[in-house]
Amino acid sequence: MSNLKETFLTPLGLNNPVAVQVLGICSALAVTAQLEPAIVMGLSVTIILALANVVISLLRNTIPNRIRIIVQLVVVATLVTIVSEVLKAFAYDVSVALSVYVGLIITNCILMGRLEAFAMANGPVDSLVDGIGNGLGYAIILVIVAFIRELFGAGTLFGFQIIPDCLYEAGYMNCGLMLMPPMALIILGCIIWAMRAKNPELQEK
Amino acid sequence: MKALRNFLDKVKPNFEEGGKLSAFRSVFDGFETFLFVPNTVSKSGTHIHDTIDSKRVMSFVVIALIPALLFGMYNVGYQNYLVAGTLDQASFMEVFCYGFLAVLPKIIVSYLVGLGIEFTVAQWKHEEIQEGFLVSGMLIPLIVPIECPLWIIAVATAFAVIFAKEIFGGTGYNIFNVALITRAFLFFAYPTKMSGDSVWIAKESIFGLGNDLANGTVDGFTGATALGQVATGSTTTVTDALGNPVGLNDMIVGLMPGSIGETSVIAIMIGAVILLVSGVANWRTMISVFVGGALTAFLFNAIGSETNQVWNLDWMEHLCVGGFCFGAVFMATDPVTSPRTNCGKYIFGFLIGVVAIIIRCMNPGYPEGMMLAILLMNLFAALIDHCFVQRNINKRLNRLNNK
Numbered sequence: 001m002s003n004l005k006e007t008f009l010t011p012l013g014l015n016n017p018v019a020v021q022v023l024g025i026c027s028a029l030a031v032t033a034q035l036e037p038a039i040v041m042g043l044s045v046t047i048i049l050a051l052a053n054v055v056i057s058l059l060r061n062t063i064p065n066r067i068r069i070i071v072q073l074v075v076v077a078t079l080v081t082i083v084s085e086v087l088k089a090f091a092y093d094v095s096v097a098l099s100v101y102v103g104l105i106i107t108n109c110i111l112m113g114r115l116e117a118f119a120m121a122n123g124p125v126d127s128l129v130d131g132i133g134n135g136l137g138y139a140i141i142l143v144i145v146a147f148i149r150e151l152f153g154a155g156t157l158f159g160f161q162i163i164p165d166c167l168y169e170a171g172y173m174n175c176g177l178m179l180m181p182p183m184a185l186i187i188l189g190c191i192i193w194a195m196r197a198k199n200p201e202l203q204e205k
Numbered sequence: 206m207k208a209l210r211n212f213l214d215k216v217k218p219n220f221e222e223g224g225k226l227s228a229f230r231s232v233f234d235g236f237e238t239f240l241f242v243p244n245t246v247s248k249s250g251t252h253i254h255d256t257i258d259s260k261r262v263m264s265f266v267v268i269a270l271i272p273a274l275l276f277g278m279y280n281v282g283y284q285n286y287l288v289a290g291t292l293d294q295a296s297f298m299e300v301f302c303y304g305f306l307a308v309l310p311k312i313i314v315s316y317l318v319g320l321g322i323e324f325t326v327a328q329w330k331h332e333e334i335q336e337g338f339l340v341s342g343m344l345i346p347l348i349v350p351i352e353c354p355l356w357i358i359a360v361a362t363a364f365a366v367i368f369a370k371e372i373f374g375g376t377g378y379n380i381f382n383v384a385l386i387t388r389a390f391l392f393f394a395y396p397t398k399m400s401g402d403s404v405w406i407a408k409e410s411i412f413g414l415g416n417d418l419a420n421g422t423v424d425g426f427t428g429a430t431a432l433g434q435v436a437t438g439s440t441t442t443v444t445d446a447l448g449n450p451v452g453l454n455d456m457i458v459g460l461m462p463g464s465i466g467e468t469s470v471i472a473i474m475i476g477a478v479i480l481l482v483s484g485v486a487n488w489r490t491m492i493s494v495f496v497g498g499a500l501t502a503f504l505f506n507a508i509g510s511e512t513n514q515v516w517n518l519d520w521m522e523h524l525c526v527g528g529f530c531f532g533a534v535f536m537a538t539d540p541v542t543s544p545r546t547n548c549g550k551y552i553f554g555f556l557i558g559v560v561a562i563i564i565r566c567m568n569p570g571y572p573e574g575m576m577l578a579i580l581l582m583n584l585f586a587a588l589i590d591h592c593f594v595q596r597n598i599n600k601r602l603n604r605l606n607n608k
Contacts, residue, residue, distance in 0.1 A: 171354055177394035186368060 038146035042139025050131035153178030235334030289416035337376030344384035347466025497558025
């Protein structure tokens, strides 16, 4: 049981896929200009990763070693297509905002990394927990970055204005750079910086 | 001088380890080494040590900036009185004092924020205070429009000092010119306060000096910079704020809208002479920026364009308008972010000139290209150096092997 808990918790902190392993950066920069798409993206990745982990973990003893990458890709692609269709059906605006990045979950390094490193070697329950943990670890970073970017870049959260009008009248302005990908990279860098400063064991020699 | 030295010696024990004010050790140290060349000597081997250390070098650059600064102050006042139509009644001192009061807060904010961060970091890491911000702090107010709000300058300065300098390891380790990063941040984060035609002329009276232009009392003036006018207009004719055409002579004198320090070629050239005579800046970089810019501008001018008037600007005008001179003299020659090899300096400067004019002519988004050109070439400075050092090594190896 403690093993499962550890599997779930380490990706949220000390072995975070984005902040520590530095995977999935591309989508983390692209979809974090607003909070809503970032959360949807984080949840989509979590669902796909959890299900793909379970499927691959169940099949792991029957997959021939030489074609395992193709099998993994087929599983992930199927799940991505399903999620993409569901988003189009029930959350069309968000799916437009996410544009190609839902489809590009297939190429997200976190997925291939977890499938190769974990699901191929562990049982379905462990894999499910690992998938949810890593997906949420990715989602947390996305939400933090998107929170900062939307608050300072547009003065809103989930599209609702947070920064009061009186501040704008006093001369405050939204920072346009926050809405551009370079600033997302800098914020991400700051998160990594903070994590490493707090956990010295993460620093390379 | 003697009294100052004695005073410093008297209060020094308070700042040393265990003293009452040891928390401010780095601040004291910074001021002491700024006022007097430190008399520390090397303990091993034989060294020849020049007393011109980097704090003295920085001071020379600040001195070289003073003509541009003073002229910028006068120009701020001049533009305000010109637009209000009261230039005839105002005395020189009134005009200058208004500009002085308008520019001074920007200098204070830039130094307070930048030095505040530097002092904090130095104290925190138990290091000596680094002197690099002496120059950056003076450059920053000179490369922003007069109507740029103070809090925005403070945010941008903090951003640049932390992300362009401190995280690279402080003065001497930064890849990019700190003052230009400040400007780039401002430019992309708050474009409405950094470009367009409403930010280049001071609009509020200060302590009864100057004229209030904000509430529509005066209309019918254009506040765009020369480059802004050409980029959006249909001719290459540049006008002053009242609509009278200005020629090359006026561009060289510089009584026209623009960033505070960049308008006057004469003031900048006085600074350039100070830098070159004192040996602080390198003439190779400076000359090659102008050569690169002139050649490229000449080329674009020769091709010509029906739709984009920037192409049709004369090469002389290209070099005189906007931030070209200022960038070439004070930014491109920054010894930290430019190459060390002499051949590298030629290439570096030449490409800055070329890229600056290309950006001016070929991008539809913003009229000025000097900032981005210098930042781009800063990135390649180390590579240029590497190529030339490697070439020299190979050449000497060949010579040795063929002996």
